[in-house]
Amino acid sequence: MQRNHKKAHWDVAIIGAGPAGAACAITLAQRGWRVLILDKQNTLRRKPGESLPPLAASLLGSLIGALNTDTLSVWGLAKTRGNISCWSSTEPDLADFFFNPQGHGLGIDRQCFDQQLLVKAQQEGAHLLRGTRLMECERRSANTTNSEDAEHWCLTLQGRLMQTQHTARYLVDASGRRSVLAKKLGVMRQSHDQLFAFCQRYTTTSADDDAFTRLEACPQGWWYSHVTPKTPGSDTWERSLVFHTDRDLLSAQQAATAEGFAALLAQCSYLPAQLSQLGYSASGKITGANAASERLSAFAGPGWLAVGDAAQAYDPLSSQGIGKALESGCEAGQRLHYALSESCNRQGAEHAQLTHYTTAQEQQWRLYQKQHRFYYEGQKRWPDHDFWHRRRSHSASSAQNTNSSRTAT
Numbered sequence: 533m534q535r536n537h538k539k540a541h542w543d544v545a546i547i548g549a550g551p552a553g554a555a556c557a558i559t560l561a562q563r564g565w566r567v568l569i570l571d572k573q574n575t576l577r578r579k580p581g582e583s584l585p586p587l588a589a590s591l592l593g594s595l596i597g598a599l600n601t602d603t604l605s606v607w608g609l610a611k612t613r614g615n616i617s618c619w620s621s622t623e624p625d626l627a628d629f630f631f632n633p634q635g636h637g638l639g640i641d642r643q644c645f646d647q648q649l650l651v652k653a654q655q656e657g658a659h660l661l662r663g664t665r666l667m668e669c670e671r672r673s674a675n676t677t678n679s680e681d682a683e684h685w686c687l688t689l690q691g692r693l694m695q696t697q698h699t700a701r702y703l704v705d706a707s708g709r710r711s712v713l714a715k716k717l718g719v720m721r722q723s724h725d726q727l728f729a730f731c732q733r734y735t736t737t738s739a740d741d742d743a744f745t746r747l748e749a750c751p752q753g754w755w756y757s758h759v760t761p762k763t764p765g766s767d768t769w770e771r772s773l774v775f776h777t778d779r780d781l782l783s784a785q786q787a788a789t790a791e792g793f794a795a796l797l798a799q800c801s802y803l804p805a806q807l808s809q810l811g812y813s814a815s816g817k818i819t820g821a822n823a824a825s826e827r828l829s830a831f832a833g834p835g836w837l838a839v840g841d842a843a844q845a846y847d848p849l850s851s852q853g854i855g856k857a858l859e860s861g862c863e864a865g866q867r868l869h870y871a872l873s874e875s876c877n878r879q880g881a882e883h884a885q886l887t888h889y890t891t892a893q894e895q896q897w898r899l900y901q902k903q904h905r906f907y908y909e910g911q912k913r914w915p916d917h918d919f920w921h922r923r924r925s926h927s928a929s930s931a932q933n934t935n936s937s938r939t940a941t
């Protein structure tokens with residue numbers, strides 16, 4: 533393996549180029565800081581996450597500017613009108629965004645959306661390295677009396693062809709549920725349940741202009757279905773159907789196969805009818821994704837902080853993951869901007885900013901736990917089924933350490 537010993541110097545290096553990393557990069561680059569953002573993937577991959585509730589949609593507007601009909605489709609976005617859910621009964625319940633003060637929500641084509649966020653970060657001046665992983669990092673005091681350089685990180689990055697050496701004053705963990713930086717620094721990731729998602733795409737050539745997210749609870753867990761914003765010029769409509777259950781239950785084994793997935797879906801009273809009416813058929817393989825409620829034991833430490841799913845990851849029922857990723861990315865960028873600006877008293881400034889950030893993250897986690905309990909406790913059917921029994925007797929507040937609002941109404 534080749535080693536490149538030429539060092540590059542950054543104010544902030546961000547590990548992970550999802551929405552959280554991109555939002556942090558945009559915020560810092562707009563304020564003139566030297567920002568590196570790196571991602572282990574060479575190209576963007578399909579990820580779950582298809583809808584933004586109105587609050588997150590308005591936050592996005594403040595990050596990237598107002599979107600009109602043309603720019604919405606460039607960003608892989610389409611307006612959504614609300615949620616229709618069979619959550620606490622078989623009777624569909626409508627939550628219409630018309631009555632929401634923030635206005636409409638957004639449906640998302642994730643590949644397109646994540647790509648556009650990174651284009652924006654680069655336009656603002658951030659430097660993107662794809663196919664690159666963080667190998668080593670060490671925080672060092674420089675042999676200098678200049679307080680600007682008092683402490684910095686020395687990084688070894690592994691690219692496609694060679695290792696490179698970099699320095700950065702701050703590091704941001706935006707690596708999603710893997711929390712690669714935090715784990716390297718010995719911070720524990722706590723898992724609060726075993727929720728796992730099984731995702732199957734469906735396609736049709738019949739027009740699907742449904743602007744609602746559809747939800748349905750079932751004895752083994754719950755489902756959602758959402759149409760993907762249509763690619764201009766395409767004559768195919770695509771819909772994601774996602775089943776959530778606990779990883780250790782029999783239903784998880786069943787959902788991993790095409791036959792089992794179809795059999796579980798057939799037991800639903802509401803979602804299958806819409807698919808068959810529009811002539812949808814399954815396309816591609818079923819993919820799995822961790823959907824548990826998780827958090828780090830510490831959201832920040834000397835010279836670093838974690839954003840998005842790397843800091844705290846939510847149950848998809850909340851539909852808050854991307855909004856929270858954007859919000860924490862912007863908040864972290866702002867905090868690091870203050871810490872970098874107040875260089876005459878760097879350690880004091882850093883400590884104050886990271887403490888503010890941690891306090892806000894702790895508050896968000898407590899709010900999330902409260903909402904999580906509220907929605908799961910509101911679904912009172914099937915009390916003897918493991919999935920629901922666990923959620924009533926074992927709320928999101930008890931954690932296991934691991935090192936490894938799609939709101940229903």
Ligand SMILES: Cc1cc2nc3c(=O)[nH]c(=O)nc-3n(C[C@H](O)[C@H](O)[C@H](O)COP(=O)(O)OP(=O)(O)OC[C@H]3O[C@@H](n4cnc5c(N)ncnc54)[C@H](O)[C@@H]3O)c2cc1C
Binds near residue numbers: 580581582664841853
């Ligand atoms: C089934 C399901 C449905 C969901 N639905 C919704 C929804 O409808 N609405 C919503 O708002 N949210 C939803 N979410 C949550 C949402 O997808 C996440 O919260 C969001 O992607 C978090 O963004 P992020 O930037 O923190 O992390 P990610 O998007 O996971 O990005 C992390 C990045 O880090 C990179 N990375 C990982 N390891 C390394 C490494 N070692 N070195 C360098 N880079 C690395 C990855 O390649 C990735 O690009 C859903 C989640 C699931 C599982």
